[in-house]
Amino acid sequence: MPQITAWFDYGNNSDWVEKSVNVPWVVCRRCSGEGHHGHPAFDGTTQEYWDQQEPGDLDDYMSGAWDVTCEECHGRRVIPGEPEFDDPVEEAAYERAWKRIVYDREVEAMELRYCV
């Protein structure tokens, strides 16, 4: 089982604790477990784009001829998933820290938006 380093917030204004936790392997969401995916340069291409390319290019693309090793799992087909906790105190501390991290990122993103 892989391990990830996660933050835990036990509440009551205590300092956050950094801990390694076991997580299950889950199927990579970027490549759906294939280990490779279409070249990112072609992400979001339209039918109009392919209509202007050489005949056969779309077939090559669709057949995976230009695929690259998955950027997310690096070809391993799986990635570390979310930790599962037996102890509700640990789970709550993990969730609390995670919510705080997400909140801080949203605030930061909003600040960036209003600064430009």
Ligand SMILES: [Zn+2]
């Ligand atoms: Zn992958």
